[in-house]
Amino acid sequence: MLEKEIISWFKKNKRDLPWRKTDTWGVLVSEFMLQQTPVNRVLPVYIEWMKRWPTPALLAKATPAQVITAWGRLGYPRRALRLHECAKVITNEYKGVIPRDESELRKLPGIGEYTAAAMVAFAFSGRSLVLDINIRRLFARIIDGVESPKLSATKDEKSRYEELIPKKDPHLWAAATMELGALVCTSQSPKCGICPVAHECTWRSLDYPKSDLIKRTQSWHGTDRQCRGTVVQALRENDVLTKAQISQLWDVPSQLEKALLTLLDDGLIESRGKNKYSLPRN
DNA sequence: ATCCGGTTAT
DNA sequence: ATAACCGGAT
Numbered sequence: 592m593l594e595k596e597i598i599s600w601f602k603k604n605k606r607d608l609p610w611r612k613t614d615t616w617g618v619l620v621s622e623f624m625l626q627q628t629p630v631n632r633v634l635p636v637y638i639e640w641m642k643r644w645p646t647p648a649l650l651a652k653a654t655p656a657q658v659i660t661a662w663g664r665l666g667y668p669r670r671a672l673r674l675h676e677c678a679k680v681i682t683n684e685y686k687g688v689i690p691r692d693e694s695e696l697r698k699l700p701g702i703g704e705y706t707a708a709a710m711v712a713f714a715f716s717g718r719s720l721v722l723d724i725n726i727r728r729l730f731a732r733i734i735d736g737v738e739s740p741k742l743s744a745t746k747d748e749k750s751r752y753e754e755l756i757p758k759k760d761p762h763l764w765a766a767a768t769m770e771l772g773a774l775v776c777t778s779q780s781p782k783c784g785i786c787p788v789a790h791e792c793t794w795r796s797l798d799y800p801k802s803d804l805i806k807r808t809q810s811w812h813g814t815d816r817q818c819r820g821t822v823v824q825a826l827r828e829n830d831v832l833t834k835a836q837i838s839q840l841w842d843v844p845s846q847l848e849k850a851l852l853t854l855l856d857d858g859l860i861e862s863r864g865k866n867k868y869s870l871p872r873n
Numbered sequence: 874a875t876c877c878g879g880t881t882a883t
Numbered sequence: 884a885t886a887a888c889c890g891g892a893t
Contacts, residue, residue: 667879820890
């Protein structure tokens with residue numbers, strides 16, 4: 592029985608993560624940070640963040656510059672802005688109370704399909720279909736007998752996995768399958784030797800057929816993303832920078848020009864007078 | 874040089 | 884459906 596084995600494995604082996612013993616706001620902050628960023632990198636930033644802004648109302652009063660700076664080098668700083676916006680909406684339109692309803696959660700900035708489901712499960716101990724890449728990979732293997740899931744979850748995948756959610760403690764099922772996927776059924780060199788359900792894993796029974804899926808690896812050096820990241824980091828470290836100073840940071844002027852425009856457009860930087868830039872101050 | 878990860882805009 | 888969006892670890 593998958594459910595019993597996975598949940599009992601979870602109870603014995605789960606990591607002691609700070610967002611597993613906090614309030615709904617703490618869970619929300621952690622989910623934003625964990626979108627596209629591994630646990631180890633999130634941990635220190637999360638701790639400081641919650642110390643500084645322990646409620647949505649407090650974060651709502653911060654400036655974008657403070658928020659972007661506190662986000663540090665987690666990557667994709669638009670997430671920091673969205674979390675900030677989210678805190679403002681929760682404060683102003685929900686009286687500071689994070690909604691428990693999945694469709695309400697979906698309306699908030701930065702909360703998509705995954706995060707809404709994760710909040711229902713992890714913040715409210717409710718029933719929802721939580722499908723992150725770890726859970727999808729775990730199910731692909733033990734249920735479907737393939738090494739890797741599709742790029743995005745199909746309707747078929749969703750309806751079949753929906754039926755696996757137990758009536759009792761559905762949130763434990765979400766947490767346990769995610770943890771098993773993250774710690775044991777890893778993408779590279781899965782630890783089948785310590786897997787509580789190795790004996791009923793379809794992929795294993797088939798002798799680990801390889802997926803021929805080509806997973807495009809995103810390049811980094813010399814990309815627009817690296818250029819943007821370089822500019823934002825420089826502005827974390829300097830209140831104001833002239834365009835001349837910023838130009839020193841990147842050797843392809845046209846690319847830098849584009850980065851400045853998109854950063855302005857995203858609200859990640861602002862123009863301060865003629866040819867000067869800073870993080871947004873209000 | 875490759876790996877790991879959701880949301881949003883088009 | 885596809886593209887754009889980060890950066891530390893290995």
